[in-house]
Amino acid sequence: MMIQKHEAHELPSALEKLHELKTQLQGKTPAVFLDYDGCLTPIVKRPEMAVLSDYMRAALQDLASVTKVAVVSGRDRQNVEQLVKLDNLYFAGSHGFDISGPDGMASEPGGAKAALPALDKAEIILQEKLRHVAGSQVERKRYAIAVHFRNVPDEQVENVRNAVNEVLDAMPALKIGHGKKIYELKPNLDWHKGKAVLWLMEELGLNDSQYIPLYIGDDITDEDAFAALQGHGIGILVGEHDDKTAATYQLESVEEVRVFLEDLTATIKKQNNG
Structure with a gap:
């Protein structure tokens, strides 16, 4: 499949297109994958300063109570686990070379x-x-x-x-x-965030028609995930980077990510109760 890429400023806002997104999600459950730096926390001068806010942690915890949520980061898995401090999420550290999750999941699938x-x-x-x-x-x-x-x-x-x-x-x-x-x-291996997301989808039994993968990220390293999901998932770029993007929608800031996650949680809860 030919990967379609666009300039970031050409992407529609995921918040402004919520109705369109909800139509895509109708009858399906989104499995949500997110980068950490620049997505869940603002970009800061030094990596140790990127601290998750209580509001974002609450939004993630609430979302993880209704669907699968994974943080996919270039950080070490243990580091990002300690920063997020939630045990109902999955964590793919080192760009997906090191993966853990609830019920004792632990794997290093990239070799x-x-x-x-x-x-x-x-x-x-x-x-x-x-x-x-x-x-x-x-x-x-x-x-x-x-x-x-x-x-x-x-x-x-x-x-x-x-x-x-x-x-x-x-x-x-x-x-x-x-x-x-x-x-x-x-x-120097053929492994990246996109392959880690596909591995998690397979491992967690999310490849049937009930689920739709949704990936939110801000960096060039997230483009592998956007490309891997193009055509059968949803990619949302946060802000901009120095390259064209394979994402479908855009959010402007970490604050917009939080608002989007809270709305997504409410949508899933409404579907589950409907």
Whole structure:
């Protein structure tokens, strides 16, 4: 299937098109997948500052009481679990390489363990190469290394990219991923957020006609999920990024995400009681 992509500003608002969305959902239950940073919390200067609000946590908990909800993040699974603090959700960390959920679900379906030695080595090299670059941050995750340059002066960003390229050239077990002011070194495997969502749909028995997958994300890494669901699911982009998008609708902010989730919960409850 040819993936259709649009400029973000061309997308209709998911809030303004709620009636259209509800028509698509009629007789079906949405299985909801969401990114964390920039979607459930605003983008912040340092990753440890992205704290979930009580209002958003309540909205997620309420939604998870009526349908399956999964947080799909580039963060380590344990980290995003600790930030969300809800045990009725599913969590796919490290872009889907590490997945957990209620009733003891635990799986690492992407085969990333083989890349751990390369990641260990790359972390040491990058820390050394970038220790003199002001504002840079090398964040080690279990199955990735995020090199943050949001706080790096513009004239130094090229030094960061050169350091990342040197490591990648020497380590074919790793590949680059792009995000908002991040270069990410990941296992060089055919696995991403889109495949993780499809894996969860299969694992949770959500592939019959009763369910429709709905993915909400803000970053370039979420495009794999939007593309994977195009034609049989709903993709909602939060804000904009630097590329075209395979999403169908847009929400402007984290606050709009919360409003949308609350409305979605009310819609599902109404259907269940109807």
